[in-house]
Amino acid sequence: MHEPREEHIALCKQARDLLFLGARTANSFSDAPVPDEQVRAIYELIKYAPTSMNQQPLRIVLLRTTSARSRLVAQLAPANKGKSEQAPLVALLAADLHFHDTLPEVFPHAPGARDLYANSEVRERSAVFNATLQLGYFILGVRAAGLCAGPIVGYDEDGINRAFFPDGSRRVIAVVNIGLPGAAPWQERLPRLSYEAVVSIA
Amino acid sequence: MHEPREEHIALCKQARDLLFLGARTANSFSDAPVPDEQVRAIYELIKYAPTSMNQQPLRIVLLRTTSARSRLVAQLAPANKGKSEQAPLVALLAADLHFHDTLPEVFPHAPGARDLYANSEVRERSAVFNATLQLGYFILGVRAAGLCAGPIVGYDEDGINRAFFPDGSRRVIAVVNIGLPGAAPWQERLPRLSYEAVVSIA
Numbered sequence: 001m002h003e004p005r006e007e008h009i010a011l012c013k014q015a016r017d018l019l020f021l022g023a024r025t026a027n028s029f030s031d032a033p034v035p036d037e038q039v040r041a042i043y044e045l046i047k048y049a050p051t052s053m054n055q056q057p058l059r060i061v062l063l064r065t066t067s068a069r070s071r072l073v074a075q076l077a078p079a080n081k082g083k084s085e086q087a088p089l090v091a092l093l094a095a096d097l098h099f100h101d102t103l104p105e106v107f108p109h110a111p112g113a114r115d116l117y118a119n120s121e122v123r124e125r126s127a128v129f130n131a132t133l134q135l136g137y138f139i140l141g142v143r144a145a146g147l148c149a150g151p152i153v154g155y156d157e158d159g160i161n162r163a164f165f166p167d168g169s170r171r172v173i174a175v176v177n178i179g180l181p182g183a184a185p186w187q188e189r190l191p192r193l194s195y196e197a198v199v200s201i202a
Numbered sequence: 203m204h205e206p207r208e209e210h211i212a213l214c215k216q217a218r219d220l221l222f223l224g225a226r227t228a229n230s231f232s233d234a235p236v237p238d239e240q241v242r243a244i245y246e247l248i249k250y251a252p253t254s255m256n257q258q259p260l261r262i263v264l265l266r267t268t269s270a271r272s273r274l275v276a277q278l279a280p281a282n283k284g285k286s287e288q289a290p291l292v293a294l295l296a297a298d299l300h301f302h303d304t305l306p307e308v309f310p311h312a313p314g315a316r317d318l319y320a321n322s323e324v325r326e327r328s329a330v331f332n333a334t335l336q337l338g339y340f341i342l343g344v345r346a347a348g349l350c351a352g353p354i355v356g357y358d359e360d361g362i363n364r365a366f367f368p369d370g371s372r373r374v375i376a377v378v379n380i381g382l383p384g385a386a387p388w389q390e391r392l393p394r395l396s397y398e399a400v401v402s403i404a
Contacts, residue, residue, distance in 0.1 A: 048222045054393075135335055
């Protein structure tokens, strides 16, 4: 079976294609700009997807200036520099290590929630876990906007954290290039693992 | 602005509601069963979403027997036991710490890829990162099937790993209860952070 069976999936075919079946990671982009308002629309959609205790630790920095873009590119692995130099929008996605300060606002019925994250190691682990979950939502949100995402994790992590978050309040999760596909934006799709290799029954 | 603007989002309204705007985390479920074939359809959809170097470390164990369900419930935080006792399907999502053995198959154009993960700490970090990303895709995939997900991370992590993966080959990422919503399945939606609180420009 290579396509989901119709009776088991409620999502319409257009959406299945846009988000999953026809979507691809782009390595080159057209010049068409991605306005802030489109990022806002993506965020207003994906913000509803769940995180543990509604923590929402994901933070997004849109690198709009030449100097911010250069500081980022300097930290990327050589094979990734060209992609982020060329993309119409580069977003730096990070985990807010002080997310617990927002818990009284976003998890108001549990007054002791903030104190559960007093330990910085526990807090960082939860921040990275939930921001990574939100990175998944964000990639699909970019596709929902009709755009291509090009997520990158090949970089000097400490270098990015020092360059962009010198006070230690955030930790980079991924860089995501965003735009419409350019010339020869991808190779043939790589193989996916079979259902049998991934799912087992106990 | 509370709804994404139409001109910025390509995804149709039905899909936006199904996956994000109208979807909720369920804490109670109806008795309607979730057949394996529906999980297969979910997997055949979400398997295409991207991971670093196509690693695909997510592994899913469907707890179909009473004994497997009990072993899991024994490791859950007290507040989570009832939900997983009652859900029609409980899935244990884990990161495969030996994912690098599949790289010659899923990343065939880079023969040295497997060796990049010879170090077990580097490997575990990548496995957990990418499996967490895939957990995000899976939650949205459950919603795409017209079902509700109830993700849980409140459990004894070492206890689950010992009970289900005694050889140390996998590490639990989350438990996800799956089904149609039951009686009073959720409270009022919790507040989400504003665009301004999450997105900045540099």
